[in-house]
Amino acid sequence: MTSPDLGDTTPADLEHILATANTAASEWAQRPAADHAAALVAVADALDAAGAELITVAQAETNLPEARLTGELKRTTFQLRLFAEMLGDGDYLDARIDHADPSWPMGARPDIRRVLEPLGPVLVFAASNFPFAFSVMGGDTCSALAAGCSVVLKAHPGHPQLSAAVGRICADALATAGAPAGLLQLVYGTQAGRDALLDPRVKAAAFTGSIPGGRALFDLANSRPDPIPFYGELGSVNPVFVTRAAAAARGAGIVREFVASYTMGAGQFCTKPGILLVPAESSMVGLLAESARPAPARLLNDRIQSGYTEALQQLRGHGSVQVLGAGDGAFDAPPAPSLSTTTAEAILADPEGLITECFGPTALVATYRDEAEMLAVARMLDGQLTATIQGEDTDSVAPELVRVLARKAGRVLWNQWPTGVSVTYAQQHGGPYPATTAPTSTSVGTAGISRFLRPVAYQGLPAHLLPGALRDENPLGIPQRVNGVL
Amino acid sequence: MTSPDLGDTTPADLEHILATANTAASEWAQRPAADHAAALVAVADALDAAGAELITVAQAETNLPEARLTGELKRTTFQLRLFAEMLGDGDYLDARIDHADPSWPMGARPDIRRVLEPLGPVLVFAASNFPFAFSVMGGDTCSALAAGCSVVLKAHPGHPQLSAAVGRICADALATAGAPAGLLQLVYGTQAGRDALLDPRVKAAAFTGSIPGGRALFDLANSRPDPIPFYGELGSVNPVFVTRAAAAARGAGIVREFVASYTMGAGQFCTKPGILLVPAESSMVGLLAESARPAPARLLNDRIQSGYTEALQQLRGHGSVQVLGAGDGAFDAPPAPSLSTTTAEAILADPEGLITECFGPTALVATYRDEAEMLAVARMLDGQLTATIQGEDTDSVAPELVRVLARKAGRVLWNQWPTGVSVTYAQQHGGPYPATTAPTSTSVGTAGISRFLRPVAYQGLPAHLLPGALRDENPLGIPQRVNGVL
Numbered sequence: 001m002t003s004p005d006l007g008d009t010t011p012a013d014l015e016h017i018l019a020t021a022n023t024a025a026s027e028w029a030q031r032p033a034a035d036h037a038a039a040l041v042a043v044a045d046a047l048d049a050a051g052a053e054l055i056t057v058a059q060a061e062t063n064l065p066e067a068r069l070t071g072e073l074k075r076t077t078f079q080l081r082l083f084a085e086m087l088g089d090g091d092y093l094d095a096r097i098d099h100a101d102p103s104w105p106m107g108a109r110p111d112i113r114r115v116l117e118p119l120g121p122v123l124v125f126a127a128s129n130f131p132f133a134f135s136v137m138g139g140d141t142c143s144a145l146a147a148g149c150s151v152v153l154k155a156h157p158g159h160p161q162l163s164a165a166v167g168r169i170c171a172d173a174l175a176t177a178g179a180p181a182g183l184l185q186l187v188y189g190t191q192a193g194r195d196a197l198l199d200p201r202v203k204a205a206a207f208t209g210s211i212p213g214g215r216a217l218f219d220l221a222n223s224r225p226d227p228i229p230f231y232g233e234l235g236s237v238n239p240v241f242v243t244r245a246a247a248a249a250r251g252a253g254i255v256r257e258f259v260a261s262y263t264m265g266a267g268q269f270c271t272k273p274g275i276l277l278v279p280a281e282s283s284m285v286g287l288l289a290e291s292a293r294p295a296p297a298r299l300l301n302d303r304i305q306s307g308y309t310e311a312l313q314q315l316r317g318h319g320s321v322q323v324l325g326a327g328d329g330a331f332d333a334p335p336a337p338s339l340s341t342t343t344a345e346a347i348l349a350d351p352e353g354l355i356t357e358c359f360g361p362t363a364l365v366a367t368y369r370d371e372a373e374m375l376a377v378a379r380m381l382d383g384q385l386t387a388t389i390q391g392e393d394t395d396s397v398a399p400e401l402v403r404v405l406a407r408k409a410g411r412v413l414w415n416q417w418p419t420g421v422s423v424t425y426a427q428q429h430g431g432p433y434p435a436t437t438a439p440t441s442t443s444v445g446t447a448g449i450s451r452f453l454r455p456v457a458y459q460g461l462p463a464h465l466l467p468g469a470l471r472d473e474n475p476l477g478i479p480q481r482v483n484g485v486l
Numbered sequence: 487m488t489s490p491d492l493g494d495t496t497p498a499d500l501e502h503i504l505a506t507a508n509t510a511a512s513e514w515a516q517r518p519a520a521d522h523a524a525a526l527v528a529v530a531d532a533l534d535a536a537g538a539e540l541i542t543v544a545q546a547e548t549n550l551p552e553a554r555l556t557g558e559l560k561r562t563t564f565q566l567r568l569f570a571e572m573l574g575d576g577d578y579l580d581a582r583i584d585h586a587d588p589s590w591p592m593g594a595r596p597d598i599r600r601v602l603e604p605l606g607p608v609l610v611f612a613a614s615n616f617p618f619a620f621s622v623m624g625g626d627t628c629s630a631l632a633a634g635c636s637v638v639l640k641a642h643p644g645h646p647q648l649s650a651a652v653g654r655i656c657a658d659a660l661a662t663a664g665a666p667a668g669l670l671q672l673v674y675g676t677q678a679g680r681d682a683l684l685d686p687r688v689k690a691a692a693f694t695g696s697i698p699g700g701r702a703l704f705d706l707a708n709s710r711p712d713p714i715p716f717y718g719e720l721g722s723v724n725p726v727f728v729t730r731a732a733a734a735a736r737g738a739g740i741v742r743e744f745v746a747s748y749t750m751g752a753g754q755f756c757t758k759p760g761i762l763l764v765p766a767e768s769s770m771v772g773l774l775a776e777s778a779r780p781a782p783a784r785l786l787n788d789r790i791q792s793g794y795t796e797a798l799q800q801l802r803g804h805g806s807v808q809v810l811g812a813g814d815g816a817f818d819a820p821p822a823p824s825l826s827t828t829t830a831e832a833i834l835a836d837p838e839g840l841i842t843e844c845f846g847p848t849a850l851v852a853t854y855r856d857e858a859e860m861l862a863v864a865r866m867l868d869g870q871l872t873a874t875i876q877g878e879d880t881d882s883v884a885p886e887l888v889r890v891l892a893r894k895a896g897r898v899l900w901n902q903w904p905t906g907v908s909v910t911y912a913q914q915h916g917g918p919y920p921a922t923t924a925p926t927s928t929s930v931g932t933a934g935i936s937r938f939l940r941p942v943a944y945q946g947l948p949a950h951l952l953p954g955a956l957r958d959e960n961p962l963g964i965p966q967r968v969n970g971v972l
Contacts, residue, residue: 096911098910112908112914228919402944406944414948416945422596424598425970427598428943438715439715450926454925456892460901461900462900481912
């Protein structure tokens with residue numbers, strides 16, 4: 001899929017890129033956060049200015065409609081500006097100052113001051129399904145640049161021309177804003193990505209994609225003589241639990257909303273609700289069989305289409321699974337949105353055979369006989385990005401269901417839908433494995449910056465050698481925790 | 487070394503322990519932080535009350551003197567109380583509330599609220615060199631319990647009777663304080679530790695010890711079908727850089743302080759200064775050769791003694807290394823404190839042969855010819871727990887040296903010594919690999935709690951289903967970041 005002009009990065013080119021990224025990281029780390037913020041805004045402005053041109057390139061490479069791409073670009077540039085705003089606050093630095101204290105109960109305390117500092121060059125693996133928001137200038141790149149790191153971006157083969165165009169525009173904008181050369185550079189090809197991941201100059205990596213792909217890179221990062229943090233966002237089936245009360249009160253409305261969510265973007269979102277649990281006695285299965293579904297839409301590329309067909313064939317080969325609506329066109333290209341059914345009992349008997357992520361416009365509807373069975377399914381889940389409850393305020397099962405799901409998922413939703421992940425201060429896009437390889441972090445929202453920062457303590461340093469964030473006079477005007485008090 | 491009464495944990499016993507730890511984790515996670523705090527204080531009180539008895543057991547098993555053990559127990563119980571105090575603050579929960587906002591620039595924002603929640607059962611591998619402070623009720627256990635996790639503690643074979651006694655006292659105190667049964671349980675034996683690390687109920691692990699041991703467990707944790715966070719504190723040589731100005735101004739004083747630091751605790755600290763860089767032209771090497779050193783002290787156990795002898799023999803076999811003071815008794819048991827010398831030039835030519843952690847009362851003194859050579863050594867260092875500068879305020883090399891060392895080490899010291907790691911709010915005990923396997927975290931200080939917490943976001947939940955930390959009326963009275971503003 002790589003175009004002739006964008007051949008795989010050669011080892012010699014990669015060496016030059018990594019050397020430059022290393023120098024750029026040192027320079028960028030020493031710049032004030034205000035410089036980092038200004039550069040992010042400059043990049044956002046440049047991308048907005050080039051929007052029409054970029055969206056044309058993206059449409060040609062991804063089959064995604066213009067309206068969707070327009071919204072995604074808006075999200076991307078909004079994210080850059082939101083991170084720039086956060087840099088002005090400075091709370092993300094977690095600055096702590098402990099003055100020397102001879103009466104500290106465990107023994108005299110020295111003067112210790114601690115702040116978060118950039119990790120160094122970060123390798124980002126772009127995703128296919130968000131050619132703007134999780135690609136060259138997506139959330140991982142934005143977080144790493146905001147943290148003061150340089151970025152080596154492994155372009156996704158699904159949109160090489162768009163990657164090159166975005167990379168060029170962003171690099172130009174960064175240079176104009178005074179950033180060091182090579183702060184953001186692109187590499188192409190699987191081998192270049194693997195080689196970069198093993199290079200000692202790379203200090204962290206981020207990835208959004210499939211479980212097998214992400215696991216292979218996670219293992220590679222950990223195989224290094226000096227393992228590095230690997231922030232992989234891998235897979236999730238995003239279960240939805242419909243309580244009996246909710247099914248009785250508004251089953252038809254839930255069906256409509258569910259169909260809209262699992263078919264959004266032709267089902268190519270990591271937060272697509274892939275499993276819907278409904279009470280067996282309700283009319284919801286019938287409503288789902290008859291539900292109006294949007295027209296078929298082409299998937300991102302041929303590889304996604306064939307992966308979708310394979311995963312769906314495997315699921316439908318399971319003895320417990322039936323198609324909801326015959327002759328549903330699920331295996332056509334483009335595939336028609338389609339649903340399958342099974343039971344909670346079957347899931348409990350064979351979770352691995354039935355709970356698998358299937359990227360594309362399909363979902364599995366599972367009927368449960370009682371709340372105990374529904375809770376049992378919740379308890380045996382692997383890690384998830386999201387878990388959703390459709391319930392009523394009076395539901396007695398809700399507190400326990402929330403508790404169980406909060407142990408499994410990074411985000412728990414109530415009477416809303418997981419697709420459409422807003423970029424906010426409180427957003428959490430993560431979860432236990434296999435949702436991610438780093439359950440203590442997020443890849444969406446302002447908290448994502450902490451992935452690329454590490455704490456450094458300074459003991460006994462004279463003021464002129466301390467970072468500004470740790471000086472008593474607080475020249476940056478940021479929140480400081482002094483002797484334990486913010 | 488395991489006593490007959492404390493044989494290796496059997497698979498059947500381990501299964502029971504893990505099942506109990508899992509149940510305890512669920513219960514403990516739902517208790518308010520005030521309960522967690524009260525339990526930590528109860529444990530501290532119980533350990534203090536049993537101090538004399540415990541110190542007698544510890545002396546018999548570790549060769550450590552009474553005064554040192556008394557101070558270490560004080561540190562241990564102080565740490566528990568400091569964490570209890572932090573739980574009352576609630577800032578560590580990083581509570582964030584984003585209200586729904588239809589005018590959010592990227593599109594209408596839902597109500598999203600995010601808080602840190604306990605990871606689940608934590609497996610802690612105890613260290614040998616701090617039988618109180620990094621063992622059964624050490625910093626890792628304290629952090630995990632404070633976070634709301636249960637703990638399975640792999641006892642160190644170096645002090646099994648003490649481990650059992652501390653475990654019993656702590657379990658009793660926890661039970662009396664109302665904690666669930668099995669909140670803290672001990673396992674014995676290498677195989678039980680490995681089996682526990684691979685068990686799906688264990689959600690994180692912490693380790694303090696050697697590079698080979700820690701790396702093997704890190705690899706095991708990552709080999710799981712569902713990898714978990716592994717917080718390993720492994721190895722560090724803790725370099726000390728003496729500038730020309732400092733050597734000229736106070737070389738004799740630096741020599742005295744350095745000897746006190748590298749021989750403290752018979753050199754069995756992870757922060758022992760293992761390499762001292764001094765200007766070649768100064769009188770410091772001569773002063774170091776003639777320096778008064780404390781009497782030999784027995785090492786923790788036979789395994790440490792033989793490991794020390796091997797590491798020192800290997801170092802002394804290096805062509806560039808000479809003994810500083812002949813017939814120095816370094817290979818006796820107990821070993822006399824001893825120094826060796828080499829040059830910065832030799833280190834730059836063969837870093838792997840010369841920069842190795844050697845647990846015991848020895849250090850390597852390296853002479854540099856000019857500041858460029860000193861900086862070159864700083865730049866080629868692996869990750870370190872600490873790096874120290876002995877300098878003068880007027881040193882022109884200091885700013886660059888601080889910058890370089892801050893990229894290498896978790897803690898940078900100025901005119902102080904790395905041994906004696908105070909437990910404070912701003913402490914940072916960590917660093918890039920091989921100092922640790924998790925450079926974004928700390929194993930000492932109140933920030934260590936975040937290792938055992940993961941963020942969970944709640945979207946659209948009614949107030950009665952939200953955790954207290956995320957309710958608008960803020961019943962816990964903790965810091966909340968509302969719509970991005972603290």
